[in-house]
Amino acid sequence: MAPRVGLTPERLTRAGAELADEAGFEEVTVSALARRFGVQVASLYSHVKNSHDLKTRIALLALEELADRGAAALAGRAGKDALAALANVYRDYAREHPGRYAAAQLRLDPAAAAASAGVRHSQMTRAILRGYDLTEPDQTHAVRLLGSVFHGYVSLELGGGFSHSAPDSDETWTRVLDALDALLRNWPAPRLP
Amino acid sequence: MAPRVGLTPERLTRAGAELADEAGFEEVTVSALARRFGVQVASLYSHVKNSHDLKTRIALLALEELADRGAAALAGRAGKDALAALANVYRDYAREHPGRYAAAQLRLDPAAAAASAGVRHSQMTRAILRGYDLTEPDQTHAVRLLGSVFHGYVSLELGGGFSHSAPDSDETWTRVLDALDALLRNWPAPRLP
DNA sequence: ACACTTGCCTAAAAGCTTTAGGCAAGTGCA
DNA sequence: TGCACTTGCCTAAAGCTTTTAGGCAAGTGT
Numbered sequence: 475m476a477p478r479v480g481l482t483p484e485r486l487t488r489a490g491a492e493l494a495d496e497a498g499f500e501e502v503t504v505s506a507l508a509r510r511f512g513v514q515v516a517s518l519y520s521h522v523k524n525s526h527d528l529k530t531r532i533a534l535l536a537l538e539e540l541a542d543r544g545a546a547a548l549a550g551r552a553g554k555d556a557l558a559a560l561a562n563v564y565r566d567y568a569r570e571h572p573g574r575y576a577a578a579q580l581r582l583d584p585a586a587a588a589a590s591a592g593v594r595h596s597q598m599t600r601a602i603l604r605g606y607d608l609t610e611p612d613q614t615h616a617v618r619l620l621g622s623v624f625h626g627y628v629s630l631e632l633g634g635g636f637s638h639s640a641p642d643s644d645e646t647w648t649r650v651l652d653a654l655d656a657l658l659r660n661w662p663a664p665r666l667p
Numbered sequence: 668m669a670p671r672v673g674l675t676p677e678r679l680t681r682a683g684a685e686l687a688d689e690a691g692f693e694e695v696t697v698s699a700l701a702r703r704f705g706v707q708v709a710s711l712y713s714h715v716k717n718s719h720d721l722k723t724r725i726a727l728l729a730l731e732e733l734a735d736r737g738a739a740a741l742a743g744r745a746g747k748d749a750l751a752a753l754a755n756v757y758r759d760y761a762r763e764h765p766g767r768y769a770a771a772q773l774r775l776d777p778a779a780a781a782a783s784a785g786v787r788h789s790q791m792t793r794a795i796l797r798g799y800d801l802t803e804p805d806q807t808h809a810v811r812l813l814g815s816v817f818h819g820y821v822s823l824e825l826g827g828g829f830s831h832s833a834p835d836s837d838e839t840w841t842r843v844l845d846a847l848d849a850l851l852r853n854w855p856a857p858r859l860p
Numbered sequence: 861a862c863a864c865t866t867g868c869c870t871a872a873a874a875g876c877t878t879t880a881g882g883c884a885a886g887t888g889c890a
Numbered sequence: 891t892g893c894a895c896t897t898g899c900c901t902a903a904a905g906c907t908t909t910t911a912g913g914c915a916a917g918t919g920t
Contacts, residue, residue, distance in 0.1 A: 882899105882901080
């Protein structure tokens with residue numbers, strides 16, 4: 475055995491993300507990761523504080539990757555084009571990397587959350603809304619709605635909620651994007667009680 | 668110690684649900700439950716197949732409770748009234764019982780899923796759509812959209828995504844419901860490419 | 861009163877987490 | 891080149907969770 479394998483927090487995080495995609499995020503464990511590197515379990519504790527720390531790092535990696543993809547997809551697009559592009563980033567990422575996507579759903583403590591790419595995500599959604607005519611408080615409402623739909627749809631679809639029933643989930647997805655576009659172009663005023 | 672505590676699968680499931688709400692669904696463990704009943708760990712294995720079985724039972728309980736509340740809330744309501752009532756059932760349940768709500772998100776194997784209250788949930792959402800003018804394929808699209816928004820919003824809100832930023836999440840929630848109502852009253856035709 | 865069922869017990873193996881302390885492979889500096 | 895120093899991975903060990911196997915005695919039915 476090579477005396478030094480070259481462990482680093484970054485390599486552990488990447489390997490953990492791969493393991494999550496292959497076996498599911500719940501299977502990501504310090505032991506499993508050590509096994510994967512052919513190394514004793516205790517060795518990982520020099521690079522990672524504990525199991526929770528490892529999972530948090532994977533979550534932060536996933537959020538960064540998602541934000542990077544989102545930024546790339548948004549470049550040069552506006553309006554419905556931009557809306558669909560960002561939405562597809564989330565959906566495609568979740569399908570390609572289900573374990574990482576699950577990791578991104580991890581509840582982060584406030585410290586980690588502040589240092590995460592979470593802000594970039596809401597900024598990207600807000601950027602999309604520049605193509606529509608919404609004033610300030612409504613923009614925030616719309617950001618939250620879009621976030622809810624993207625996350626909710628992807629998460630239900632990944633859980634198998636839409637499989638085995640017609641029509642096809644792809645068709646619903648395009649119709650949902652049509653509907654959101656229509657809604658944003660015609661955002662309703664607050665309803666008086 | 669009383670020689671027989673009176674364990675049953677039902678009591679274990681209920682106690683597990685309470686534990687989930689108090690400590691979080693990840694803390695629900697056969698050991699913790701045994702501790703709570705003042706009983707040896709191995710004793711639980713006569714009533715519950717294994718850890719996964721226990722969690723599945725809690726998930727099924729939560730789905731049933733949610734469906735019951737939904738049915739009660741929907742009785743005698745239609746249109747936007749019904750929409751808001753069902754939506755609030757999800758949101759309120761998640762706030763009152765965060766652990767149970769997390770349990771309801773558990774990936775069920777197809778067997779358990781078929782025996783779950785999942786069908787009642789989509790039927791209730793479909794019932795709401797009777798107050799709007801949608802024909803068949805669009806109804807399914809709308810059911811999926813509503814499910815996504817309800818689940819997505821509640822889950823982001825529970826994760827703290829909307830706290831510590833103005834405006835208040837309650838306000839966004841009512842505006843989101845207004846928006847969904849408007850959207851359903853004005854459901855867009857498929858956009859031709 | 862009897863056998864029978866069954867509820868909870870003890871025992872034990874196996875896996876994951878985490879801490880403490882050690883040795884030797886690399887690194888820096890004279 | 892040789893030395894001290896850092897640090898990467900190791901062994902050891904304790905604690906907790908899961909799960910199976912087998913046992914005794916509290917209830918149940920006849």
